[in-house]
Amino acid sequence: MSTGLAPLVTWRPKRGPLDNCGLLFYFPAMAATATPELRPGVVETPKDKPGSGLEPGYLVICWNDPVNFMDYVTHVFQLVFGWPRKKAEFHMLQVHEQGKSVLTRESLEKAEHYVHQLQRYSLHATMERDE
């Protein structure tokens, strides 16, 4: 996902005569000779810095347990995420049948917020880093 700040332009030094001359000295800092290469549709983003907390790379997961009622889980999903009933039911059934459901993929801070909300309602929820 784009951060909105990523450059759309990549820079490549223009090949000059010195490139093929076989000599060992080279002037890499000749910015004036560089030309922009525009590649439509390619967005290059800076590598995610682990721990920056800004990249949406954390999964909020709800795990199955035999104690929470299915209707209660559906209700809490609607409340916490503002989902329509059908979507909340879909995730509740996924928890029930598959043992867990990935509810959302968020930035570190948002994922923490959602886990807190779900745990307030005593649901078995955690966040995991998305690899």
Added chain:
Amino acid sequence: MKLIRSTKETLVFQLGPREKHVLLEVLKLYPKIPPAHQPLSKSARLPEQEASQRLLDDALAEQRVENKAQVQRLLSDPRRFATHEKGWRLSLSRPEVEWLLQVLNDIRVGSWLMLGSPEGRIEVLTEQTAPHVWAMEMAGAFEIAMLQALEGGSEK
């Protein structure tokens, strides 16, 4: 516990004398989930995980203190329950019902944890397990009544 009136703002339940007694006794058990019980993550791969875990535990603990105070206010408020020929009427705003659901589910899940997190039903009651089974089932029964009332939603 039966819903007898529902508006956009308020839900009115009717309770028999024994139901009222049971509801109040169940609410006195709050909180039942032990502090710092839930991990923030199952893996140890979050940045500053220990600090984040502490923050989560603190936030949940603070929430429990607030909830406990609110439960005590509810239990000691004589105007909350109005007498009626068939027992009692309990009026709650919708946010209060949402909050009570949270409280009741803490009691239900906490009781289940006290029982050793069993996968199935507890078939044999003992002196040790009976109070937890009772609390779990009663809290669950009130939860279901409240969920149905919230979902029944429209004015009656």
